[in-house]
Amino acid sequence: MKVTPLILSSVVLMMSVSTTVMADYSGPKIKMKLAHPAPPGSHITVAYKKFADLVKEKSDGRIKVQLFPGSVLGSDRVMIEGAQRGTLEVGVSSTPNLASFTPLYQVFDLPYITSPEHQEKLYKSLDKDGPLNIYLEKVANDIGLQPIMYAEYGYRNFVSKDRPLNGPASLSGLKIRTTDSQVEVAVAKALGANPSPISWGEVYTALQQGTIDAEGNTFDLMYGAKHHENLKYAVTSAHNYGMQVAMANKKWWDGLPAEAQQLIEEASQEAVTYQRTVAYPEDKIKSRQGMIDAGVIIHEATEEELAEYRQVTKPVFDQFAANLPAELIKLVQDTQQ
Incomplete structure (x- = not known):
């Protein structure tokens, strides 16, 4: 069997994290x-x-x-x-x-x-x-x-059934699935989309039937749930974790x-x-390639487009951050320096 660099690196990583010692649990x-x-x-x-x-x-x-x-x-x-x-x-x-x-x-x-x-x-x-x-x-x-x-x-990216995605304006008017999170709903509205909070288990059918025509999620989760069968476009917005x-x-x-x-x-x-x-890392690579192989066109967001996403959604950040403890926000922001 040919040992590829990906397989070899995975084996090395597996060895490095497999530090289990049998505990004397009584x-x-x-x-x-x-x-x-x-x-x-x-x-x-x-x-x-x-x-x-x-x-x-x-x-x-x-x-x-x-x-x-x-x-x-x-x-x-x-x-x-x-x-x-x-x-x-x-x-x-x-x-x-x-x-x-x-x-x-x-x-x-x-x-x-x-x-x-x-x-x-x-x-x-x-x-x-x-x-x-x-x-x-x-x-x-x-x-x-x-x-x-x-x-x-992981980080969520926006995807759609029928419309090419790039900057924030490309999401305007789309019926987009969100969770029950008030922040997610507000972000969708800020981007000009129409939020539709529905449970995860209903998303595939909602895409299939046209109840929604977009969502924001990780490539691996969408690919694992076969959402790519109803999708054509994506953008690497990485808008939240x-x-x-x-x-x-x-x-x-x-x-x-x-x-x-x-x-x-x-x-x-x-x-x-x-x-x-x-x-x-392995799932992320496999699922992204799987979506591409299935015909989904993934647009790599440019720095300029990501800056636009941040600018358009900044009012949502400010609105909800005002109701959260400043200490908590600082703890998260301290990790980003």
Whole structure:
């Protein structure tokens, strides 16, 4: 078999993040259900499968994670509500949908508050004992949840069924799908589009039937959900960043033995590191090429066009930032320097 540079680099990266040591776990047997919205093959699905495998390995099978992918237990909102009530140990939601539970998660929806070139600094702040990690743990605790993993989601790009996309004006008049995030809705309006907040599971059919004619999401998630079958154009707007956050029921988490909590946290960090360095980059390349091969024309936004996007959406940033703690905004902006 010919070993390509991509495969070789992936093997090297896999070796570098595979640092699992069998733990001497002697605590009680624990079973936990974890439900997430990502489709099969997604790097998000890979991250949570890696997490489940690591938990099992580290505990010698005494702690087991039962996975429910692809929104089989309901939408992001339903999964987080289940975690709050305790009918589900761990639910996963994108950060825009978490804003329905507390507006503080809107900080990541603010257009262009983060950028891909500073991603490593953002990761460092989000990881255990990082400033954002500490701040957001309290945010989650206040609504009965405990963050387990900030899995990568990626940067959203605008796509459409029938209209070529480039600068902000190209989105004017389009019926565009958004999440329930008030910021996303406001961004769509600022761009002259008509926002249509619908759940993720309904987007494929909505595109197919013409209920919407555009959306903003990551290439890999859209490709994994086969949205490219109904799309023709895209622009690399990278207008906001998202994560798929695993949230545990706080009461359930607090009732776990300390050694079980530590083991789960270690598995989480290893899994998300694997996702960021191996699964996500590979999925991003594969899905983008898959969309191109399917006939989707991807326009690389120029610096001038990105500057226009920032300018047009700046009033939305200012509007929602005014209602968020200045400390939180600064914590995010500190990662971008």
